[in-house]
Amino acid sequence: MLMRIGANSYGKSECRLVRIDRRARAHRIQDLTVSTSLAGSLDKVHLDGDNTGVLPTDSQKNTVYGFARRGIDSIEAFGLELARHFVDTQHSIHRATVAIEQTMWHPVDDISFRRGGELTRIATVRVDGPQAEVTGGLTGLTLLKSTDSEFQGFARDRFTTLPPAADRVLATSVDARWRFGRIEGVDWDKVFDLAHQALVQAFAGTYSRSLQQTLYAMGEAALDACPELTEIHLSLPNKHHFLVDLTPFGMDNPDVVYYAADRPYGLIEGTVSR
Amino acid sequence: MLMRIGANSYGKSECRLVRIDRRARAHRIQDLTVSTSLAGSLDKVHLDGDNTGVLPTDSQKNTVYGFARRGIDSIEAFGLELARHFVDTQHSIHRATVAIEQTMWHPVDDISFRRGGELTRIATVRVDGPQAEVTGGLTGLTLLKSTDSEFQGFARDRFTTLPPAADRVLATSVDARWRFGRIEGVDWDKVFDLAHQALVQAFAGTYSRSLQQTLYAMGEAALDACPELTEIHLSLPNKHHFLVDLTPFGMDNPDVVYYAADRPYGLIEGTVSR
Amino acid sequence: MLMRIGANSYGKSECRLVRIDRRARAHRIQDLTVSTSLAGSLDKVHLDGDNTGVLPTDSQKNTVYGFARRGIDSIEAFGLELARHFVDTQHSIHRATVAIEQTMWHPVDDISFRRGGELTRIATVRVDGPQAEVTGGLTGLTLLKSTDSEFQGFARDRFTTLPPAADRVLATSVDARWRFGRIEGVDWDKVFDLAHQALVQAFAGTYSRSLQQTLYAMGEAALDACPELTEIHLSLPNKHHFLVDLTPFGMDNPDVVYYAADRPYGLIEGTVSR
Amino acid sequence: MLMRIGANSYGKSECRLVRIDRRARAHRIQDLTVSTSLAGSLDKVHLDGDNTGVLPTDSQKNTVYGFARRGIDSIEAFGLELARHFVDTQHSIHRATVAIEQTMWHPVDDISFRRGGELTRIATVRVDGPQAEVTGGLTGLTLLKSTDSEFQGFARDRFTTLPPAADRVLATSVDARWRFGRIEGVDWDKVFDLAHQALVQAFAGTYSRSLQQTLYAMGEAALDACPELTEIHLSLPNKHHFLVDLTPFGMDNPDVVYYAADRPYGLIEGTVSR
CATH class of the missing domain: 3.10.270.10 (Urate Oxidase;)
Structure with a gap:
């Protein structure tokens, strides 16, 4: 057929x-x-x-x-x-x-x-x-905050065992793709530098209640910094750092020693637009 | 803002x-x-x-x-x-x-x-x-034909140096994703086996004038074999095998010794639908 | 200097x-x-x-x-x-x-x-x-036993929390390198086939008290099968499969559902010689 | 048996x-x-x-x-x-x-x-x-020189087609492992910093007649900078950059456009000792 x-x-x-x-x-x-x-x-x-x-x-x-x-x-x-x-x-x-x-x-x-x-x-x-569309971006930018990150008040169901975290390590590897609203007369390198800097500063400067909130803050900051951009898509893996339970060895672990897991990992994705 | x-x-x-x-x-x-x-x-x-x-x-x-x-x-x-x-x-x-x-x-x-x-x-x-859509597929299926493949009569421009090939090695790593037209009463394993078999047989059985032609033949064969499917998307890298020039060493090379390149590679993608 | x-x-x-x-x-x-x-x-x-x-x-x-x-x-x-x-x-x-x-x-x-x-x-x-030494082998052969493997009676110290396992999943990815005692008149392909088969059969046929014991049994079997070989080195990662605790969800898990970990992994290495 | x-x-x-x-x-x-x-x-x-x-x-x-x-x-x-x-x-x-x-x-x-x-x-x-031996080092340090590198006067045989290069791109990914002569009273971080710096400076500062010569210069510089070290082993892949022949397109290419190959690659390894 x-x-x-x-x-x-x-x-x-x-x-x-x-x-x-x-x-x-x-x-x-x-x-x-x-x-x-x-x-x-x-x-x-x-x-x-x-x-x-x-x-x-x-x-x-x-x-x-x-x-x-x-x-x-x-x-x-x-x-x-x-x-x-x-x-x-x-x-x-x-x-x-x-x-x-x-x-x-x-x-x-x-x-x-x-x-x-x-x-x-x-x-x-x-x-x-005759149409052209340009997307810029970066990938592999790995960021970590050692505090000023929590995750609490979330939905719970039969399969929920996660305890609320009032202070956790937040780490991600940023994949960002920003769309340009115009393509004539753009200083591409300058936009890259400004967006890059805005993403890092927003990650660092945001007290995080969730990685979703941080994602939005990062996107907002990049758009604020670069009027040439109409939207930005962020893909942020949650690179989990689990506190190791040292009590079986007679030790405490006051947010000092972590196991950095490879997978599974959370994955938060979203687009922020004007 | x-x-x-x-x-x-x-x-x-x-x-x-x-x-x-x-x-x-x-x-x-x-x-x-x-x-x-x-x-x-x-x-x-x-x-x-x-x-x-x-x-x-x-x-x-x-x-x-x-x-x-x-x-x-x-x-x-x-x-x-x-x-x-x-x-x-x-x-x-x-x-x-x-x-x-x-x-x-x-x-x-x-x-x-x-x-x-x-x-x-x-x-x-x-x-x-209430809607559900199911896509099945496979990835990493690497196939090679040692003959019955040519690539001739193509467009030429200033940057074209490729000579026509009357007999070449054709190799690809199949990534296939097929969409089901219905989701009730499907024998998922049977569709997988039939589609898998159809893809391999079509690759092997098609005299290839281009990888695009082989792609279409593979998609057609999978749809023919599986009435449950409405379309299939194939992503086929052209894993180039270049004949090594042995003449500097005083040797001929009648389609015997090849260099298998990693990249760059051709990439042929297409959807075949009913 | x-x-x-x-x-x-x-x-x-x-x-x-x-x-x-x-x-x-x-x-x-x-x-x-x-x-x-x-x-x-x-x-x-x-x-x-x-x-x-x-x-x-x-x-x-x-x-x-x-x-x-x-x-x-x-x-x-x-x-x-x-x-x-x-x-x-x-x-x-x-x-x-x-x-x-x-x-x-x-x-x-x-x-x-x-x-x-x-x-x-x-x-x-x-x-x-004038000397020549030949080593054959294989890598990437991944094997798993769903039972007939235990790990008990091991040494314990302050940092030991592992419970003894009377029945566990044993999985490894075999890296084997065998040394030939002579290089003249060897049927290399036959040795490869026999050693490969011996490694698989010994892994499958050995009731395992530890991966070390399985390693030795695999090496012994390969040497037994191939008189041309003087020794064999095996590097066997212990690809851990951890039983998932489903009790928080009100479910039992009688050796059914496992989490397959990437790392860390055990690594058992040894040489078996005549 | x-x-x-x-x-x-x-x-x-x-x-x-x-x-x-x-x-x-x-x-x-x-x-x-x-x-x-x-x-x-x-x-x-x-x-x-x-x-x-x-x-x-x-x-x-x-x-x-x-x-x-x-x-x-x-x-x-x-x-x-x-x-x-x-x-x-x-x-x-x-x-x-x-x-x-x-x-x-x-x-x-x-x-x-x-x-x-x-x-x-x-x-x-x-x-x-009672014995202890410590090796420090680094891996993944990728360096490139855009000039001041040649490769000429090498041995030729039936299979040699490489033309002598009076000016080539030299690039490598440094894997260095240095052995400490003592382990008491060593400032490990300082040695790392000094050796790291010496390797980079020697790569940059050496007019290279071969990657082997550069390897020796790098090893010598690290040992010179760090009296704590007795020897250093360097493994240096030659990351080939091939000048692209643009003449078929009517263009010259005066050391401007290169194809960076993945493999095969040269691999130069050596130990430098006091």
């Missing part, structure tokens, strides 16, 4: 690209992982194996490297250039998505660098015909 | 659960990783830190273990039970999503087992008020 | 190599990851940056692919060929180590294959001048 | 431990992953399943948490305390190895922290009866 081909796309994932700018005495390094994905009038390749409209994923990879030669301003701008190129030049392609991760490097001297592992900057650009 | 809290959810991710049925002489083992996610009227926890409507993620984890005591028929059925429970019993919760991965174990004798690593069975159940 | 350069080596790690033999109607696939490491008279490169005696790691990689063209009998034999080649042809190199992992593929039909994920076959060959 | 049990050990791996010191206004966080391993007179457990001399791995884990209550000066000192405790208090245990990894956290304010991902501090302590 003949079926229909529905939503589909194809592309090249995880092109590892390092660009070095040696023009100034102090070199500059950009370390990106770029994934492209194209969609459009592609029924014939699925139904008949007719590749006429298929620009190879290998060519998409080459395009990433070729465009990098000219220069990379920010990952948001680079993603826009790439996505527009595919939609503008390929007859069969109507939509392009470019997702980029940027690994941070810190200078040791003019020509030496050490990799920072504290977070990864991310951007996703979607171009659909 | 006050912002709005938009779409949000919270839950417990990756509860590791092993259930052993010892009633028959030959024991039976079920090895699941269960993630729950709840949504509903939760504005107050985000805006005010009022936890009244929040069933703790710890209780969700306990529910998973408590429900497992009664018995697990299939991961689809178990997910339905759990998701309905949360929506039916929690005033503030209107929607629940339960995602389950099942690791396979093969019997060695009545009480001994070895873990199979060839694929993971997956299911996602979404309950929204 | 001038220091000394002590033990050192260099090489190419993780060359991904797939070889396809198409001579018979049913194709045959070998999927290896090969790492080479060379040592010898290399003081000058460390102390003076004099590369005269350094065969590039890139050349080592090329050698792996070039040698694969001729044919691969088994990973042990392939490792021996490669290691001897480096020692025999490079003036400055006196010792070579080649470590190989083999991923298993199972035929679907003559030209189609599915990857098996249940274990990886491994071999390490060390050639030191 | 009865075999012999040779070298063996058992312990608990990867105990996740977070300790928070709240005594000062600015809290202090220590995030460790601790693995213990014990050896001694343990033939009976292997041969007869007699657990009399076996302190459970669960008790070892408890000991880690119990000892943490008292305070952790440095991971080297904590490892010494733990290892000595097991050897001193368990009749059957003659040797204990404690391996610790420390994840770094940086303060945001007095009670908030962000995790640093740039390296992990490590220590391994081995106590054998």
